[in-house]
Every structure is written in C-alpha cells, then in structure tokens.
Amino acid sequence: MVAIRTKPDHHTYTFPGFGSEKFPNLLLRGAGDLNNWHLPVYEQQHEGYVAMRKALQMEPVAVTEEVKASGLRGRGGAGFPAGLKWSFMPKDTPERKLTRYLVCNGDEGEPGTFKDRVILEYNPHQLIEGMIIGGWAMQCAMGYVYIRGEFLWLIEKLEAAIQQARDAGYLGKNILGTGWDYDILVYRGAGAYICGEETALLNSLEGRRGEPRVKPPFPAAKGAFGQPTTVNNVETLAAVPPILRMGGGEYAKIGSPKNSGTRIFGVSGHVKRPGIYELPMGTPMNFLVEELAGGSSTGRKIKAIIPGGASCPMLDEKDFDVPMDFDNLKARGSMGGSGGLIVMDESVCIVQATLRLIRFYAHESCGQCTPCREGCNWMQLILNRIEHGQGRMEDLDLLASLTPRIGMRTLCPLGDAACGPMDSALQKFRHEFEHHIIHKTCYAQGSKLLSSVGAH
Amino acid sequence: MNPAPIPETSNEPLAPGQRLPESERKAFSPEAIAEIQAIMAQYPDKLAATLPALYIAQREFGFVSLAAMRAVAETIGIPEGHVFGVATFYTMYQKAPVGKFHFQVCTNISCALRGAAQLLEKVCERTGVKPGQGPSPDGMWSVEEVECLAGCGVAPCVQVNQDVYDELVDEDKLVEVMEACKRGEYRPWGY
Numbered sequence A: 001m002v003a004i005r006t007k008p009d010h011h012t013y014t015f016p017g018f019g020s021e022k023f024p025n026l027l028l029r030g031a032g033d034l035n036n037w038h039l040p041v042y043e044q045q046h047e048g049y050v051a052m053r054k055a056l057q058m059e060p061v062a063v064t065e066e067v068k069a070s071g072l073r074g075r076g077g078a079g080f081p082a083g084l085k086w087s088f089m090p091k092d093t094p095e096r097k098l099t100r101y102l103v104c105n106g107d108e109g110e111p112g113t114f115k116d117r118v119i120l121e122y123n124p125h126q127l128i129e130g131m132i133i134g135g136w137a138m139q140c141a142m143g144y145v146y147i148r149g150e151f152l153w154l155i156e157k158l159e160a161a162i163q164q165a166r167d168a169g170y171l172g173k174n175i176l177g178t179g180w181d182y183d184i185l186v187y188r189g190a191g192a193y194i195c196g197e198e199t200a201l202l203n204s205l206e207g208r209r210g211e212p213r214v215k216p217p218f219p220a221a222k223g224a225f226g227q228p229t230t231v232n233n234v235e236t237l238a239a240v241p242p243i244l245r246m247g248g249g250e251y252a253k254i255g256s257p258k259n260s261g262t263r264i265f266g267v268s269g270h271v272k273r274p275g276i277y278e279l280p281m282g283t284p285m286n287f288l289v290e291e292l293a294g295g296s297s298t299g300r301k302i303k304a305i306i307p308g309g310a311s312c313p314m315l316d317e318k319d320f321d322v323p324m325d326f327d328n329l330k331a332r333g334s335m336g337g338s339g340g341l342i343v344m345d346e347s348v349c350i351v352q353a354t355l356r357l358i359r360f361y362a363h364e365s366c367g368q369c370t371p372c373r374e375g376c377n378w379m380q381l382i383l384n385r386i387e388h389g390q391g392r393m394e395d396l397d398l399l400a401s402l403t404p405r406i407g408m409r410t411l412c413p414l415g416d417a418a419c420g421p422m423d424s425a426l427q428k429f430r431h432e433f434e435h436h437i438i439h440k441t442c443y444a445q446g447s448k449l450l451s452s453v454g455a456h
Numbered sequence B: 001m002n003p004a005p006i007p008e009t010s011n012e013p014l015a016p017g018q019r020l021p022e023s024e025r026k027a028f029s030p031e032a033i034a035e036i037q038a039i040m041a042q043y044p045d046k047l048a049a050t051l052p053a054l055y056i057a058q059r060e061f062g063f064v065s066l067a068a069m070r071a072v073a074e075t076i077g078i079p080e081g082h083v084f085g086v087a088t089f090y091t092m093y094q095k096a097p098v099g100k101f102h103f104q105v106c107t108n109i110s111c112a113l114r115g116a117a118q119l120l121e122k123v124c125e126r127t128g129v130k131p132g133q134g135p136s137p138d139g140m141w142s143v144e145e146v147e148c149l150a151g152c153g154v155a156p157c158v159q160v161n162q163d164v165y166d167e168l169v170d171e172d173k174l175v176e177v178m179e180a181c182k183r184g185e186y187r188p189w190g191y
Helices: A039-045 A050-056 A060-070 A082-087 A115-122 A124-137 A152-167 A198-205 A234-238 A240-246 A248-252 A285-292 A326-331 A350-364 A370-387 A394-406 A414-428 A430-439 B030-042 B046-061 B066-076 B080-089 B116-127 B171-182
Strands: A101-106 A142-147 A183-188 A229-233 A262-269 A275-280 A302-306 A340-345 B101-106 B141-146 B158-160 B163-165
Touching: A039 A124, A039 A152, A050 A124, A050 A240, A060 A082, A060 A124, A060 A240, A060 A248, A082 A229, A101 A124, A101 A198, A101 A234, A115 A124, A115 A152, A115 A234, A115 A262, A124 A142, A124 A152, A124 A234, A124 A240, A142 A152, A142 A198, A152 A183, A183 B046, A198 A229, A229 A234, A234 A240, A240 A248, A262 A285, A275 A285, A285 A302, A285 A340, A302 A350, A350 A370, A350 A414, A350 A430, A370 A394, A370 A414, A370 A430, A394 A414, A394 A430, A414 A430, B030 B046, B030 B066, B046 B066, B046 B080, B066 B080, B101 B116, B116 B141, B116 B171, B158 B171
Parallel strands: A101 A142, A101 A229, A142 A183, A262 A340, B101 B141
Antiparallel strands: A262 A275, A302 A340, B101 B158, B158 B163
C-alpha cells in the first residue's frame, strides 16, 4: 500500500458556533484532523455508514424520493435538483436489464473553488457512503470517481479508503446480504478544466479527448460506455448520507426556501482568514466575508466579489448583502456556481483581473465550438491591448458585442462562463476600462496580477 | 504577455507530432505492459486505459514522446492517432523533457491576488529557467505556469512534480522547497 500523505494544510475550517443547530456540520465533520479518513474513525465518531444501512433496507425508489424530498440541488454549479436527476435514470423492465453507472465529478478546476479537495482529504468515507446510497437508489453496477490529475495524493487516499470499505463488506459482491453487486473505481484526469463538464468528463473517462458531447442524448439515456449514467458532484454525493440519516423533510428545513441544506463556501483572495466554511444556504455574503473570513486583509476596502468561482459575474459593493443561494444570486445577476468566493480589494485593477480570467478560458476552451474557441481568444487579445495601453474606445463596444455571440451558442457552458466575468466587469467597472484607454495605465495604481514571464 | 508568435510557414509542412522531441527509449518494460493490461481489464472498454497508460508512459519514458504514444497505442491495440489526440489534449502529459523537479506555479486569479505573478518571476529567477523552455542545463529544474490547482485559500500555490506545496507566500518558503529538492527529500520526476 502506498504511504498516505499526511501534510497539514493551513485552511480555516471552523468558526465559533459551527456544529450548533444554527450552523450544522454535515459535510466538514472532522475537517482538519488528518486521521479522519480511516473507516473506524468515521464509523465511531461521525455516524458513518448509518445512512447506508438505512438506505439498503429501503426500496431504491424510496431512497430517490427521500433525496427529492430534501430538495438537494447539485453543488457542481448548475444547481439542478439531484433527486430529479436520479429519477431520470431508466429502470429495468422484464424484457431488458440495463447496466447503469454512477459517476462522481471530482474534476475540481474552477478558479476559486477548493471544496471537493477538503471532502476528499478529510471525509472520503462520506463520499463513498453517498456513492453507495446513490448506486443503490439507481441500481447501478459500478461507480466511477473522476478526480483531477493534480490530486494524486487524494486519489491514493480515496483508493485506500475504498479498500477499507471493500474489506468491511460495503463494496463488492452481495453487499450486506442484499444480493446487489457494486464497486467503485477511481479514474485520474490529466489536467483539463473542461472535463468538469459532465459529458466531457464521460468522454475523458472513456479514454477520449475531453470534448463535450452533443445533448441529447443526455447521460441518463446514453452516458459512460454507452450506458445510462448519472454524474454528480463530490459535494452533492457527500450531502446524501446526512439526508438519509436525518430524513429528507428534516434536511429541507435547513437553508432557504427551494435552496435547502448546507453548502461549502471557499473564501480566497484579500481576506484575513481564507478557508472553507460550511453554512446553510441563504447565509448573507457579508456575514461570510466580514464576520467569518475576517474582512479585508489589506486594510483597503473590498471592491468586488466573485460569488461562486471564476465563471460567475462579479458583484460590486451594493450586492454584498446578497443571501448566498442559487435563486438570490441569480436574481442579482450572478450565479451560485461552485461556491468559491474570490474577494478583491481596491488595489485590484479590474482590467487585469478580467484579462487573467479570460486568459484562463481561452486556454481551457476545448476548441470544439467556434464561438468559444475564437471568441475567448479575441477577448483576450483585445483585453491585452487595453492592458498594454493600446486600447481604443470602440474596443469596449467590441467586447460588449462579442459576449452575446459566444454565450448560449456553444455545446457546453464554458463559453457562457467566459462571458460572466467579461460582461459584469464591463457593466460595473466600465470607468476602469475607460481610464486604461485614456491614461494608458491602471485605475488602481500598482496592481500586479500579471507576471512579466510569458504566458502558457 | 504577448500572444504566441505565429509559426513560420514552410513549403514542406511537418506531419503531426514531428515538432515534438523524441525520447531515447522506444518501448515499454514488461511490467508496464502487464500494468496496462490489468487496467484494460477493469473497464468495459479498453479505450478507457488510454489516460492511465499515458501516465505510465510518462513515468517510463520521462515524458510523453511520439515513441511513448506509439507504445501506448500498440499495447492497448488502438489507433496511434487516437493516442496522439488524447496526449496533446491534456496538459498534464509533458510532451517535452522536464527537469528532475518540475515547478508548476498557479497564476490564476486567487493566487494572483496574493502575489503569484511575482512568485513565478522568483521561481524563474532562482531556477534560471522560464516557463516552456525545458529543463535547466543541469537537468534539475523546469517551470510551468498552470491554471488553478485548487489551493486558492492558501495561495499562492506551487506544485512540485505531483505533490502540492501550499502557503508559498514568500521567497523563504520557495528556497526551503528548493533546498529540500536538492537534498532529495521529494520524489524526483518519473513516478
């Protein structure tokens, strides 16, 4: 067996009052304790595999109903109801027996997001338990966990945890006497942001280039290896055991209406205590940023916050009080995304920040759809021009005219994702772009987000 | 920050992959072939072994050369073109030799807000290599600028080979990591 890396990290995981009724601790149990991934610890201290035993005594359909009742929405970014997604899976008929798969999306690549990593590091058994429950609910033959290639040490850890579960009889043949065979395999990605998109992930899992597929057929009809497949995020599946333990109705009481449960928010950038905070959905953003993360680390005022990973439109000061859930963020013109908050203070030049984000999308576009492949590159070129003092006033209209030609015109949401930061930066911080064009220098003097040594 | 130069056109266009450097090694060891065959048996379709096999090739060959891609195609029994397409799609397969310690510096937004751009400059200065320029003359170092490593909370974040090193805020920590590499405390490239 490989040695499991036990290097402590410096994230903040907790805050006063965490674990109380107001701030339930459902996903981050034992976070920060490096021994927490062992099966005995999970079983003895964190009610481990209680939910699985309960689920395996229920009818598979009843398990799906329980998840539906909880109102759990997918934590990957789109916020699609998880129970509903599960119910799309075709059932066996007397004439036709299907091979179904459950795929867990652990290709965490969204800039500003580092939540799956924490679950895999400290609580891998909760993910395994969630995958067993999901596998039972949909009567899957196999579960695949797709994890980004950079997380090699987490892959080793998860594989060791899976082996513990196998030894305990929770995976393999005839699990706990139910007559149901199920196992989990870990698949290592190889560094492509696009593989976080579910059909690109399936292509990658099959050993192909990670290019998104044309939908329909949706994965529930034709997914991994041509079989019906459900793809869920790591956090979504890790949220399933608490739902079964406490009951769907009880879980639905946490959070805000139609956005039930807790969610892991990652705070990064200019804050005093960057880290991972599990909060009920609908917690106001300024409570998270000011109270828990300690507010600005530089003493300067906070200028902009990206509320859910790089793809989400930026919010400025007037929206810092937004309750953090899918619907409220959407109403304010942004997105719930993957729950990674990026906090930028007044010293940040928005032109540089936007250029850095667009460069990411230009680099990570798979190149399949022309609007995204060409559009992102053009946005990067134009922003580069503005940043280097060669911009023209009409460039701003050109940029604004590019986004509607990229967004909603591609097979997958990567093109839309690139438009989020671009549009919002132009709308909310247009004066900074104009300043750059007129004065050929940053509005926020001394901002250094770009290195002098070449790009990719 | 200037866009990449457009390659010069020539009268004799190169075939795909001909721009890539070649490796001395040409074939897998028997152990590697057995390992790949075991992976092929795990999945409903042998094609799924492409990505894991390329990692094994990278370990054995030092980097994913054309010969490595051919060896993967031959071992799995799939077209060479497919393996070439996959190997060039993913950024974690190094298509050119890298140093014994390959520094991957994240310069995406969360890290950039905490000084990743300056860190990348320091890494280049201390190792004497620039991103994408191949290993240093002594073969010790190479540098790559990468996108988000999911260490946003402890930014800036540097990954050496396959291990993540967090909290690299200052130059001291960088020197510490480089010294540890020199002392052989970290696994060198090729596993």
